[in-house]
Amino acid sequence: MSQETMHFQAEVKQLLQLMIHSLYSNKEIFLRELISNASDAADKLRFEAIANPALLEEAPNLQIEVSLDAEARTISIEDNGIGMSRDEAISHLGTIAKSGTKEFFQRLSGDQQRDAALIGQFGVGFYSAFIVADEVTVESRRAGLPASEGVRWQSRGEGDFAVETVERAPRGTRITLHLREGEDELLSSWRLKSIIQKYSDHIALPILMRKEEWDAEAGKTVVKDETETVNQASALWTRPKSEIDDAQYKSFYQHLSHDTNEPLAWTHNRVEGRSEYTQLLYVPSRAPFDLWDRSRHGGLKLYVRRVFIMDDAEALLPSYLRFIRGVVDSSDLPLNVSREILQESRDVRAIREGVTKRALSMIEDLAENHAEKFATFWSEFGQTLKEGVGEDHANRERIAKLLRFASTHTGTDEQTVSLADYVSRMKDAQTKIYYVNADSYRAAANSPHLEVFRKKGIEVLLLSDRVDEWMLSYLTEFDGKPIASVARGDLDLTPDEAEKEAQEKTGEALQPLLEAAKVALADKAKDVRLTFRLTESPSCLVADEGELSGHLQRMLKAAGQ
Ligand code: ADP
Numbered sequence: 279m280s281q282e283t284m285h286f287q288a289e290v291k292q293l294l295q296l297m298i299h300s301l302y303s304n305k306e307i308f309l310r311e312l313i314s315n316a317s318d319a320a321d322k323l324r325f326e327a328i329a330n331p332a333l334l335e336e337a338p339n340l341q342i343e344v345s346l347d348a349e350a351r352t353i354s355i356e357d358n359g360i361g362m363s364r365d366e367a368i369s370h371l372g373t374i375a376k377s378g379t380k381e382f383f384q385r386l387s388g389d390q391q392r393d394a395a396l397i398g399q400f401g402v403g404f405y406s407a408f409i410v411a412d413e414v415t416v417e418s419r420r421a422g423l424p425a426s427e428g429v430r431w432q433s434r435g436e437g438d439f440a441v442e443t444v445e446r447a448p449r450g451t452r453i454t455l456h457l458r459e460g461e462d463e464l465l466s467s468w469r470l471k472s473i474i475q476k477y478s479d480h481i482a483l484p485i486l487m488r489k490e491e492w493d494a495e496a497g498k499t500v501v502k503d504e505t506e507t508v509n510q511a512s513a514l515w516t517r518p519k520s521e522i523d524d525a526q527y528k529s530f531y532q533h534l535s536h537d538t539n540e541p542l543a544w545t546h547n548r549v550e551g552r553s554e555y556t557q558l559l560y561v562p563s564r565a566p567f568d569l570w571d572r573s574r575h576g577g578l579k580l581y582v583r584r585v586f587i588m589d590d591a592e593a594l595l596p597s598y599l600r601f602i603r604g605v606v607d608s609s610d611l612p613l614n615v616s617r618e619i620l621q622e623s624r625d626v627r628a629i630r631e632g633v634t635k636r637a638l639s640m641i642e643d644l645a646e647n648h649a650e651k652f653a654t655f656w657s658e659f660g661q662t663l664k665e666g667v668g669e670d671h672a673n674r675e676r677i678a679k680l681l682r683f684a685s686t687h688t689g690t691d692e693q694t695v696s697l698a699d700y701v702s703r704m705k706d707a708q709t710k711i712y713y714v715n716a717d718s719y720r721a722a723a724n725s726p727h728l729e730v731f732r733k734k735g736i737e738v739l740l741l742s743d744r745v746d747e748w749m750l751s752y753l754t755e756f757d758g759k760p761i762a763s764v765a766r767g768d769l770d771l772t773p774d775e776a777e778k779e780a781q782e783k784t785g786e787a788l789q790p791l792l793e794a795a796k797v798a799l800a801d802k803a804k805d806v807r808l809t810f811r812l813t814e815s816p817s818c819l820v821a822d823e824g825e826l827s828g829h830l831q832r833m834l835k836a837a838g839q
Pocket residue numbers: 311315316318319357359360361362370371401402403404405451
């Protein structure tokens with residue numbers, strides 16, 4: 279077929295413009311992104327070749343080659359992975375925006391630095407080539423297709439791109455970047471090597487570059503025909519811990535998560551026994567922009583004996599830990615495992631339990647030994663973790679210990695008080711853990727229900743997150759102490775003798791008033807009672823034990839129920 283010119287999808291175009299401008303100070307990431315795509319293409323080929331070994335053709339050794347041509351001012355990245363058909367090139371490189379693009383645009387703030395981090399998180403991918411290139415050419419042949427069905431895709435990164443069918447013998451993809459004016463510093467193999475080592479060292483396939491040697495006679499370096507491998511070329515998680523330094527763990531995290539921030543913590547170990555697997559898990563320091571989109575589960579990449587199987591393997595992680603990133607490499611699962619099989623598999627259940635325990639220990643370690651990091655964790659992921667109280671019965675107590683609340687004891691809206699802290703401050707006669715729940719911290723802190731507690735010096739937890747009420751319907755006690763709302767049922771704050779007497783007298787005196795109020799409010803209130811809970815406000819509403827509280831009623835109403 280002859281050449282055809284097509285337009286980028288509107289959002290792709292917008293993304294391109296934005297990226298070129300806001301990522302310029304970080305321009306070297308283009309190489310990381312293109313190498314990461316080459317590595318994904320190799321993973322995909324290996325995976326498809328499990329069912330169809332013929333796809334490997336005569337080239338079973340997968341690799342990536344990076345080369346440069348100083349005269350033509352080009353850099354190219356070539357892989358022998360899965361490749362793309364003409365249709366795939368059209369849709370993947372131009373006409374289909376990635377999922378999440380819309381949300382992504384909504385989150386942009388206009389602040390360059392923040393947006394750059396967000397773009398990184400979104401996964402800039404292929405288009406980052408245009409940060410340094412004014413023209414990009416992609417030549418590809420998909421594994422399994424004949425040489426006559428190669429494709430050439432070309433664009434200047436403005437509004438459109440051209441595609442044509444070409445003859446191409448080698449399987450896989452070659453991407454050639456024609457550098458923009460002023461980018462000549464990239465035309466140095468030393469420079470490219472150092473970028474590869476910085477960002478792509480952990481890529482599991484060899485990244486090759488042509489060898490260079492100093493030629494004394496000619497007085498300059500000459501490029502040889504031989505190639506050398508410039509990265510470590512072994513999957514990071516398969517190497518012994520003692521051989522991996524922090525910088526390597528961090529850069530692997532950034533590769534996995536597309537997050538430019540450093541992780542808060544990680545854990546790496548091999549599990550033997552019932553189910554054998556290696557896990558490398560990370561706690562990010564920043565929530566991704568789509569953490570609340572439950573359809574995009576995120577999470578762990580699954581490998582089976584080093585063969586990549588799938589991204590976002592949701593069966594490996596409970597939903598409340600969806601912020602955890604990492605890799606699980608199983609020795610037991612079959613290579614042809616599907617998402618459906620994963621849901622059923624006993625091995626997977628064992629892995630999921632193990633991963634959950636490990637992830638919780640990592641968070642516990644932050645709580646016990648790294649207060650500042652834990653505070654960051656809590657503000658980014660605390661609300662997500664709270665979902666675990668309802669979702670993960672088996673680990674409820676462990677999760678409960680990690681919860682943090684605002685409280686009348688600290689008097690700020692920061693959530694720093696644990697249930698254990700609260701219990702350690704309970705008064706001698708106090709048997710319950712008290713909380714008040716409202717739509718905002720201010721409303722909670724100003725609740726009239728608090729008056730009597732203040733007077734008696736009893737601490738009350740101040741809850742205002744959306745999930746709190748739901749969570750507390752699963753968490754009814756901690757350390758043997760019931761958790762009770764100040765707005766519900768009878769209080770057990772036993773008054774002393776003198777107080778009791780005084781209260782009885784007041785009660786008798788106010789009886790006629792109560793009767794009158796009951797009649798007046800007959801269709802609004804189930805009962806009108808005298809209370810000694812309030813010290814300043816004249817009255818307040820309470821729910822009966824076992825009835826929905828006012829806050830939950832309002833929430834259900836808002837949700838249309
Ligand atoms: P992502 O990698 O997050 O999917 P990219 O923008 O990096 O997004 O790439 C878009 C798509 O283009 C990839 O999902 C893949 O289908 C295709 N692609 C890019 N580079 C290659 C390559 N080297 N070989 C095969 N397909 C590729």
